[in-house]
Amino acid sequence: MEQEMPEHEQDGQEREFDLRWADSAEHKEPSARARMLAARWKHNPPGPVPFRPEPDHRSRGRGSRSSWVSTAVVLGCVAAVIVLLGYLNFRAPY
Structure with missing residues (x-):
């Protein structure tokens, strides 16, 4: 007697x-997007x-200065947050 395979196995094969x-x-065949773009x-x-x-052809100028300014602003903000957290921790009751 021949045994039939389950349907999901037949689909897999x-x-x-x-x-x-x-x-x-x-x-x-290329994809639909590739055909559309072509x-x-x-x-x-x-x-x-x-x-x-x-590249910016100016060797020194506003471009190089602005990167230093933005770096200084970020570092200043980080320092201000550290000082503020230290001040709040100092004033907190123990």
Whole structure:
């Protein structure tokens, strides 16, 4: 007497077969998004996008000063919070 396989095992085997068949295909169709972008860029290609922004040609100037100012502001805020917490801890009743 031949024993039948449960339905979920048959589905699993068929799915595995389909995946192997699909993976072995010589030509793979691009995704819908890739097809949409290819059609859009055919008539209106995107401009170049640099990996990094263009460097600032000023060697010294406002750009280098602003980084020091922002660093000083952050460190000043951290110091103020530490002093405030120390003051509140000092005034708290024991």
